[in-house]
Amino acid sequence: MRAAVPASRIVRFDVFELDVRAGELRKAGVKLRLQGQPIQVLATLLNNAGELVTREELRAEVWPAETFVDFDHSLHNAIARLRETLGDSAGTPHYIETLPRRGYRFIGAVERVGIAESPRPAPSEPSSEAPVVPIRSRPRAIHMFALVVILGIAALLILPPSLAHHAAATASVHSIAVLPLDNFSGDPAQEYFVDGMTDELITDLAKIGGLRVISRTSVMRYKGTREALPQIAQELNVDGIIEGSVMRSGQRVRITAQLLYGPTDKHLWAETYERDLGDVLSLQSEVARAIAQQVRAQVTPEQQARFHTARPVNPEAYDAYLRGRYYLSNQFTMPQPLHMAKTYFEEAVQKDPGFALAHSGLADAYLYSALFRQVSPESAYRPAEEALRHALALDDSIGEAHDTLAVLSWRYGWDWKAVERELNEAIALAPSYICAHEDRAEYLSFRGRRSEAEAELTKILELDTSVSSALTESSVDYQLRDFDRLVEASRRGLALNPKEWLEHFYLGIGYEGTGKRLESVAEYQKAVELSGGDQDATAALAHAYAAIGRRAETKKILRDLAQASTKVYVSPYLIATLYATLGDKDSAFKFLEKAYLEKSLDLSWYLKADLRIDNLRSDPRYQNLLRRVGLND
DSSP: OOOOOOOEEEEEETTEEEETTTTEEEETTEEOOOOSHHHHHHHHHHHTTTSOEEHHHHHHHHSOTTOOSOHHHHHHHHHHHHHHHHTOOSSSOSSEEEETTTEEEEOSOOEEEEEOOOOOOOOOSOOSSOOOOOOOOHHHHHHHHHHHHHHHHHHHHHSOHHHHTHHHHTTOOSEEEEOOOEEOSSOGGGHHHHHHHHHHHHHHHTTSTTOEEOOHHHHGGGTTOOOOHHHHHHHHTOSEEEEEEEEEETTEEEEEEEEEEGGGTEEEEEEEEEEEGGGHHHHHHHHHHHHHHHTTOOOOHHHHHHHTOOOOOOHHHHHHHHHHHHHHHHOTTSHHHHHHHHHHHHHHHHHOTTOHHHHHHHHHHHHHHHHTTSSOHHHHHHHHHHHHHHHHHHOTTOHHHHHHHHHHIIIIIOOHHHHHHHHHHHHHHOTTOHHHHHHHHHHHHHTTOHHHHHHHHHHHHHHOOSHHHHHHHHHHHHHTTOHHHHHHHHHHHHHHOTTOHHHHHHHHHHHHHTTOHHHHHHHHHHHHHHHTSOHHHHHHHHHHHHHTTOHHHHHHHHHHHHHHTTTSOOOHHHHHHHHHHTTOHHHHHHHHHHHHHTTOTTHHHHTTTOGGGGGGTTSHHHHHHHHHHTOOO
């Protein structure tokens, strides 16, 4: 039997350092995201550096008898994950050498720090050699493993089937969170690419019915986190955690993904995939398909077919697409990021006209530009509609495109049947796609269907625990004119992100609706400041000023908006609200008519709920406007 080496708290090799007790691997002092069985395999190899560790010994050490997994596959993936993390190679190894059909050997120089104390040995003849600290005998562990296996088989034969199946079902996965993938490219400028790959993996998994997939906005807060996986699983209320890494080198991209059972940090599966960048869509589909197989998710034949039909994409187009998504995902309410997103999507479409996702992204950029009044509705609607037509002609299974079409049908087209049809189609294609659920909740509340909207909110909170779901809750309470709940919801949202100007805006409305006028002014002022002078926040502040007797400031804001309209787009609906605030109903209806003729996106959001036009609702002209928009029901 091989003489055991001293057990150490810290083991160093090259620029790496393994804290055995904490189960943490660090590179130059920076903690690496490596957990579970790969860490245990590394510890075992380091503890026997320079010597062969057989596959049987690794199984006894790391995969106890009660672990129901494909051992060969799990060991292969653990070694692959280790090599990727260490930057090692099977062909020319610097750290982990493979001895075919036998096992593995750690061949790097190892330094042990903090050797653990052991019981003092019995007195013996003096020796100049340091005492050998005994460690667990692996041959004895093998014998124990064999005994446990025999007993386990006997138990399975004796126990009722329901109890025998219990252990295997312990790690069943019905919900998944994809943590932000690590950037292994060695280039911080590639973060947009790695984040984009995370987003696309979430999007692909969201298409699988019966598998609850947590939203992007919920998981991105764990980027670079040191939080333990069981804690993350508890916070997100999920069974499964996907972690991994992306390495991009030239025109090649490599993804390593591993599935862990969150509550116990138990390693279930890992694999590495590498493709040319032009085949990245098929690579993503393959990763999602493999994960679905590992969790035994019910994948319909249609979904299976979509996983197998990913087309090649121009690498430059894909790169531009991810850059556009990066800007659209992170700062979609601000003018400059919206402009950058639109520019990159246009570049992607130009470089690869057959890239359906690029057309869908371009439609989103136009839509958000109109929603936040960067351009007029007409100049945004036509190109957005055309981009969606191209996207769906190329691939009608893109749930995001159907969701965007639903929003266009609502906010510009006023085609209520199309809205519901497209929202239903978006969710059928991607059951965990959070944006479609958010849009449906807001639409149902806009139509006054409280119980359905609240049921949708419940689904949203199962998929998203971030500021995004909080903002949707505020939007729903606003549309239902439930101002007490609006105050509560927007306060919760601001607790998550104090700099979210839309939540300050909604809190101002909540205060105004509950009679707290001075508090509403303060919140609107904050919304104006944080948004960089958004027109809606400014018009709301003007309305609040009038409510506390500061009508001169309301008139000044009206003049400023009117003057600005000669240079940039200013929503006629917002000008109408200021005339209504000042009691000039004729001018208010004049601008409401202008908003109707241009199909203002504000009109189809605010017409039924806006406090600023409450004094117009009894006027026959208001009822006539409702009828023409199709909201008189």
